[in-house]
Amino acid sequence: MSRVTLPILDAVTLDAACRQMLADARAAFDRIASLPMEAVTAASVLDQWDAIAIALENIEGPIAILNNVHPDKSVRDAADEAVRTLSSFQVEVFQNEALYSRVQAVRPATPAEAQFRKDLVEAFEDTGVTLPPDRRARAKAIADALTALAQEFARNLRDNKTRLSFTPDEMLGLPETYLARQPRDADGRYLLSFDYPDFNPFMANAESEEGRRRYYVGYLNRGTARNLEILDEAVTLRRELAGLYDLPSFAHFVLRRRMAGTPEAVERFLDEVKSACQQAERRDLDELRALKARRAGVAPDDVVVQRWDVPFLSERLREERYNVDQESLRKYFPPMPTLSWLLDVSGALYGLRFDPVAVPVWHEEVRYYDVHDAETGAFVGGIYFDLYPREGKFPHAAAWPVRGVSRKVGRTPISVLVTNFDRRGLTHDEVETLFHEFGHILHGVLSETTYSYHAGTSVQRDFVEAPSQIFEEWTRRLESLERLRDVSPDTPAIDAGLVARLDAARRFGQGLFYARQWLYASFDLALSGASPEAAMSVWERMESASLLGHVQNTAFPGTFGHIVSGYAAGYYSYMWAEVLALDMLSVFGDNVMNPVPGRRFRREVLSRGGEEPAVTLVERFLGRPVRAEAFFKEIVGASR
Numbered sequence: 001m002s003r004v005t006l007p008i009l010d011a012v013t014l015d016a017a018c019r020q021m022l023a024d025a026r027a028a029f030d031r032i033a034s035l036p037m038e039a040v041t042a043a044s045v046l047d048q049w050d051a052i053a054i055a056l057e058n059i060e061g062p063i064a065i066l067n068n069v070h071p072d073k074s075v076r077d078a079a080d081e082a083v084r085t086l087s088s089f090q091v092e093v094f095q096n097e098a099l100y101s102r103v104q105a106v107r108p109a110t111p112a113e114a115q116f117r118k119d120l121v122e123a124f125e126d127t128g129v130t131l132p133p134d135r136r137a138r139a140k141a142i143a144d145a146l147t148a149l150a151q152e153f154a155r156n157l158r159d160n161k162t163r164l165s166f167t168p169d170e171m172l173g174l175p176e177t178y179l180a181r182q183p184r185d186a187d188g189r190y191l192l193s194f195d196y197p198d199f200n201p202f203m204a205n206a207e208s209e210e211g212r213r214r215y216y217v218g219y220l221n222r223g224t225a226r227n228l229e230i231l232d233e234a235v236t237l238r239r240e241l242a243g244l245y246d247l248p249s250f251a252h253f254v255l256r257r258r259m260a261g262t263p264e265a266v267e268r269f270l271d272e273v274k275s276a277c278q279q280a281e282r283r284d285l286d287e288l289r290a291l292k293a294r295r296a297g298v299a300p301d302d303v304v305v306q307r308w309d310v311p312f313l314s315e316r317l318r319e320e321r322y323n324v325d326q327e328s329l330r331k332y333f334p335p336m337p338t339l340s341w342l343l344d345v346s347g348a349l350y351g352l353r354f355d356p357v358a359v360p361v362w363h364e365e366v367r368y369y370d371v372h373d374a375e376t377g378a379f380v381g382g383i384y385f386d387l388y389p390r391e392g393k394f395p396h397a398a399a400w401p402v403r404g405v406s407r408k409v410g411r412t413p414i415s416v417l418v419t420n421f422d423r424r425g426l427t428h429d430e431v432e433t434l435f436h437e438f439g440h441i442l443h444g445v446l447s448e449t450t451y452s453y454h455a456g457t458s459v460q461r462d463f464v465e466a467p468s469q470i471f472e473e474w475t476r477r478l479e480s481l482e483r484l485r486d487v488s489p490d491t492p493a494i495d496a497g498l499v500a501r502l503d504a505a506r507r508f509g510q511g512l513f514y515a516r517q518w519l520y521a522s523f524d525l526a527l528s529g530a531s532p533e534a535a536m537s538v539w540e541r542m543e544s545a546s547l548l549g550h551v552q553n554t555a556f557p558g559t560f561g562h563i564v565s566g567y568a569a570g571y572y573s574y575m576w577a578e579v580l581a582l583d584m585l586s587v588f589g590d591n592v593m594n595p596v597p598g599r600r601f602r603r604e605v606l607s608r609g610g611e612e613p614a615v616t617l618v619e620r621f622l623g624r625p626v627r628a629e630a631f632f633k634e635i636v637g638a639s640r
């Protein structure tokens with residue numbers, strides 16, 4: 001098998017390709033729908049289905065990524081429209097009774113066929129094929145409306161060009177290299193955007209409390225007032241959707257297909273998280289309060305720690321106590337050497353070779369690598385890296401599995417990694433993000449499933465983060481970090497002392513972090529409940545009950561992209577998956593570079609994609625049932 005690259009479509013070719021592909025797919029689905037029942041077999045239905053899905057993905061994959069990264073707005077907008085058309089088409093397919101009956105009639109002969117049939121049947125049911133015609137039509141209208149709302153929400157964030165201005169005094173505490181790259185107005189004020197390379201260092205380092213307050217409030221309103229309306233509309237529509245199925249809430253609708261199974265199971269889990277992190281949160285906050293008081297020369301009772309103080313004070317505390325500060329860590333992690341190191345670590349662990357190749361790309365800074373199996377030399381797949389920020393680009397870090405594997409037809413996978421890194425180098429937090437996202441990339445590229453439908457990250461949503469979360473640990477261990485010098489002799493050495501300090505520094509603040517994660521997950525679940533109220537009033541009430549309270553005139557829900565897209569009734573998944581990730585990590589013991597469990601993880605988890613239920617994969621890798629101890633230790637900041 002050999003390399004396949006992504007077509008770099010422009011607005012016109014994108015539109016034409018989408019139309020042609022839809023016409024072809026429609027005809028092909030019609031052929032399945034009109035099969036005589038006696039001609040229904042796994043080959044005539046499931047294999048054909050996957051072939052159509054592959055043809056769709058050949059266009060849909062590139063569209064999804066160009067939608068988020070193409071430098072030309074007209075392409076991003078054309079992609080928006082194509083995404084709506086395609087998701088509407090998907091609803092049409094999964095509401096087709098003739099197709100449904102063909103899929104139902106398949107008698108699977110292999111586990112992969114059985115899982116594929118089951119997944120399709122559920123997708124049909126969740127799209128409304130079994131509903132009476134009026135409800136079915138309404139389910140389609142709701143699905144279409146939700147897609148459009150999610151796009152508008154994302155666009156409002158992505159295309160927000162606001163820059164807030166800060167006086168040179170307010171920039172005190174920020175490194176010279178940060179200041180040098182910021183645009184300034186005629187009065188010499190710095191103009192800062194809502195991109196995280198601008199926002200995060202400012203919040204962690206700007207001495208000016210008023211500057212931090214202003215940036216914080218602005219940042220939490222960056223979704224614009226419209227996004228609050230969008231969220232409310234989405235919540236109402238989802239509640240209505242659950243009602244069409246006579247289910248009591250949207251959470252019931254979603255969770256019956258997840259590992260968790262029911263809203264009650266998620267609530268129980270969140271209750272455990274809350275009681276585990278309550279004390280740790282208070283302890284962390286007391287420490288920050290003491291530090292703030294000491295810096296101001298007053299008693300701790302005389303200061304209040306505000307939300308805009310938390311990153312700043314945490315950073316000072318880590319600096320003082322552990323001699324770790326994120327800005328000064330950038331010198332260890334210049335972007336390209338860090339990327340080479342990431343590939344070196346992944347290669348050694350999973351038995352892979354990565355070769356840079358010049359291929360057509362959507363922006364000159366994008367890099368592409370072929371992935372080969374180191375032992376057999378076989379071509380495995382391809383990876384694109386789009387590392388640096390630019391206008392109109394997706395503003396966070398994410399992995400796009402644009403092309404899924406299918407062993408049945410010899411299809412090789414492609415994934416795209418998008419980040420917005422600082423060219424000066426990465427903080428350790430950003431290195432963790434890079435490894436996290438690359439965990440998703442490897443999940444996509446190393447999968448070897450029979451059907452593309454099960455490729456890579458096509459797993460249950462409350463499992464999908466686990467292979468990424470586990471990989472974060474490779475940024476925290478000496479045995480992986482010391483390999484950095486092998487690929488990048490010019491960067492300063494990382495020794496056991498620094499690794500220990502990084503670990504201690506990371507463990508401070510876990511109480512605050514998980515309390516926040518608990519709040520996000522509980523808020524999401526509240527909006528997915530039986531009778532959800534307006535998002536903003538739910539949020540105000542819930543955040544007000546937290547130790548740090550609610551900040552007037554902030555509107556976090558308008559920026560909470562997760563729950564407008566695929567993570568509705570699913571934000572708990574991050575912590576749920578972390579239970580699995582930390583448990584699986586224990587198999588590596590004290591040497592995360594040990595290729596034996598590495599190869600086994602590749603074979604038993606990554607390569608399996610969604611071909612088997614997640615719990616089966618995890619417990620096979622563990623050789624025992626899942627245990628949550630490692631996760632709950634992590635929450636309270638205990639060493640592992």
Ligand SMILES: [Zn+2]
Nearest residue numbers: 436440465468
């Ligand atoms: Zn992730």
